[in-house]
Amino acid sequence: MPWVDRLSEPEELRRCIRDLVALSTLPAIWKDYNSRQIADSVAAALLSMLNADVIYVTAPGLRDEPVADVVRMSHTVSIGSSGHIERILRSASRGSREQISAIDNPFGTGTLRIAAAPMSFGSDAAIVAGSVNPQFPSETHRLLLGIAANQAALAMQRRHAEAEQRCLVSVIERSSEFVGFAHLDGTPQYLNKAACELLGLSGIEEMQRLNIFDFMAPHERTRALHEALPMVMGTGRWLGELDLRHFRTGEIIPFLVDWFRIDDKRTGHPTNMATVSRDLRPQKKLESDLRRLNEALEERVSERTSELAEALERLTLEAEERTRADVRAQKLQLELLHASRLSAAGQMAGALAHELNQPLTAFTNSVNAGRRMMANDAPHRVDTIRDVLDEAAEQALRAGEIIRQLREFVTRGETEMRIENLPDLIREASHLALTGTGPHGVQVRLSFDPRAEAVFANRIQLQQVMLNLIRNSHEAMAQSEWRELEVVTARLDDESIEIAVADRGSGLPNDIVEHLFEPFHTTKVDGMGLGLSICRSIVEAHRGKLGYEPNCGGGAIFRVTLPAPLER
Numbered sequence: 001m002p003w004v005d006r007l008s009e010p011e012e013l014r015r016c017i018r019d020l021v022a023l024s025t026l027p028a029i030w031k032d033y034n035s036r037q038i039a040d041s042v043a044a045a046l047l048s049m050l051n052a053d054v055i056y057v058t059a060p061g062l063r064d065e066p067v068a069d070v071v072r073m074s075h076t077v078s079i080g081s082s083g084h085i086e087r088i089l090r091s092a093s094r095g096s097r098e099q100i101s102a103i104d105n106p107f108g109t110g111t112l113r114i115a116a117a118p119m120s121f122g123s124d125a126a127i128v129a130g131s132v133n134p135q136f137p138s139e140t141h142r143l144l145l146g147i148a149a150n151q152a153a154l155a156m157q158r159r160h161a162e163a164e165q166r167c168l169v170s171v172i173e174r175s176s177e178f179v180g181f182a183h184l185d186g187t188p189q190y191l192n193k194a195a196c197e198l199l200g201l202s203g204i205e206e207m208q209r210l211n212i213f214d215f216m217a218p219h220e221r222t223r224a225l226h227e228a229l230p231m232v233m234g235t236g237r238w239l240g241e242l243d244l245r246h247f248r249t250g251e252i253i254p255f256l257v258d259w260f261r262i263d264d265k266r267t268g269h270p271t272n273m274a275t276v277s278r279d280l281r282p283q284k285k286l287e288s289d290l291r292r293l294n295e296a297l298e299e300r301v302s303e304r305t306s307e308l309a310e311a312l313e314r315l316t317l318e319a320e321e322r323t324r325a326d327v328r329a330q331k332l333q334l335e336l337l338h339a340s341r342l343s344a345a346g347q348m349a350g351a352l353a354h355e356l357n358q359p360l361t362a363f364t365n366s367v368n369a370g371r372r373m374m375a376n377d378a379p380h381r382v383d384t385i386r387d388v389l390d391e392a393a394e395q396a397l398r399a400g401e402i403i404r405q406l407r408e409f410v411t412r413g414e415t416e417m418r419i420e421n422l423p424d425l426i427r428e429a430s431h432l433a434l435t436g437t438g439p440h441g442v443q444v445r446l447s448f449d450p451r452a453e454a455v456f457a458n459r460i461q462l463q464q465v466m467l468n469l470i471r472n473s474h475e476a477m478a479q480s481e482w483r484e485l486e487v488v489t490a491r492l493d494d495e496s497i498e499i500a501v502a503d504r505g506s507g508l509p510n511d512i513v514e515h516l517f518e519p520f521h522t523t524k525v526d527g528m529g530l531g532l533s534i535c536r537s538i539v540e541a542h543r544g545k546l547g548y549e550p551n552c553g554g555g556a557i558f559r560v561t562l563p564a565p566l567e568r
């Protein structure tokens with residue numbers, strides 16, 4: 001034993017044994033000490049055992065502890081020199097690991113001999129002892145120093161390991177995952193709080209009466225026994241979904257199970273099994289919610305798609321129908337235009353005939369009268385003959401005027417719509433309608449609402465309507481005793497105006513009313529039955545309406561409703 005001095009004195013031997021025993025008891029005292037307290041305690045013990053002048057212990061702080069730097073001295077020195085000594089010993093310890101060195105004695109004269117022993121933390125952890133004793137350090141001193149350094153290092157490391165273990169246990173305890181250990185035969189050893197709660201277990205006693213296969217849902221046991229367990233034992237790990245069961249409610253709970261084997265580090269033999277498993281219910285619920293949402297969304301999308309497809313089909317059909325209607329309308333319009341032209345031509349011819357009939361009759365009568373006078377050869381009648389001829393000329397001029405007016409009416413060629421003065425338009429049409437109709441004694445009353453003075457229309461066409469209605473009314477009153485024709489305009493509301501043509505004529509029999517606006521329905525010998533149907537077409541082309549109603553007390557009222565032009 002090369003490190004043992006020859007202890008010649010029994011006293012010395014006893015002292016050495018006593019010191020060794022004292023050192024061996026220290027770890028028990030250090031049970032609850034932190035690193036600094038351990039360093040201080042070991043420094044105090046060594047100061048006395050080695051009869052040293054100074055002991056310096058330095059150890060790195062483990063985990064959250066600060067570095068433990070402790071100096072113990074046999075002398076009383078000032079605080080300033082204590083720091084100085086510490087610095088000297090620290091550098092001495094670095095340079096002289098397990099070496100003996102000597103420095104100038106910082107406490108007085110002579111030499112301070114130094115011995116250092118490293119602590120098994122690596123780095124700078126060490127215990128340094130200094131003594132002015134020229135025999136220092138003996139082998140016994142070095143033995144005691146080494147043992148003390150080992151004891152202190154072990155105590156500090158154990159403290160560190162215990163702290164880590166405590167930390168680990170608290171993490172496992174607080175984990176929301178299912179954590180458990182079991183013997184290799186399946187007897188549970190430990191379940192954390194979360195595991196007990198998830199399976200409805202009251203605690204360790206209840207758990208110990210069970211086997212890990214009891215934790216599983218019955219339908220999973222065979223798979224766990226023949227598939228998962230052999231894999232755990234063979235490869236060290238099995239990871240998969242497994243249904244466990246709640247011991248109180250019987251609820252089947254899906255888990256993601258990480259099941260692994262724990263081996264002895266030294267021998268490599270399996271010693272335990274453990275698991276960290278996750279309750280999959282929240283995840284499954286989320287998945288099923290998502291699935292339901294997705295399905296609802298898909299359903300909604302497909303509903304909307306088919307709705308859109310239907311709408312598209314409807315729109316296509318409507319568009320086709322509209323195109324067909326447009327074609328029909330165009331055709332009808334062409335027919336109406338044709339009929340209108342026919343009617344206008346017929347009316348113009350009729351009007352011409354009517355208009356011209358009277359002045360031409362008067363003209364013929366005058367000329368015949370003149371001829372008779374001249375045949376009688378009575379010169380005293382020259383003045384009378386001149387008067388008669390003047391009258392004839394006047395009638396001829398009147399006929400010419402009628403033709404001129406009609407030509408003007410027909411050849412104005414206005415086809416565009418524009419804002420027209422409604423009273424003027426009606427006055428003109430009424431004058432034209434009644435000119436040459438002869439003395440029927442019809443009382444005409446025109447009444448205009450000042451709020452319905454403007455109309456957006458094609459003047460010629462609207463006048464044609466008025467002309468037709470007024471003529472019909474006039475003709476219907478040919479046999480009436482009470483002959484009153486009224487044309488009244490009125491503002492109905494913000495959006496429409498009305499022109500009513502009312503008479504005290506024969507009125508309309510029911511069979512005529514039924515077909516009133518259809519072409520070629522007439523009660524007149526010389527009528528074409530086109531007037532009203534053309535009137536309605538014209539009014540509708542103006543986005544208006546033409547309607548009939550009987551006049552109370554006898555006669556007819558035709559009402560033309562038209563959109564009022566915008567204020568601006």
Ligand code: ADP
Nearest residue numbers: 472473476507522523524527528529530531532
């Ligand atoms: P027409 O004047 O060529 O017969 P219309 O279409 O103008 O063609 O009129 C159709 C028929 O409606 C007339 O034949 C007549 O019997 C009747 N009618 C039109 N207006 C009146 C009215 N104001 N009073 C009585 N009957 C009318």
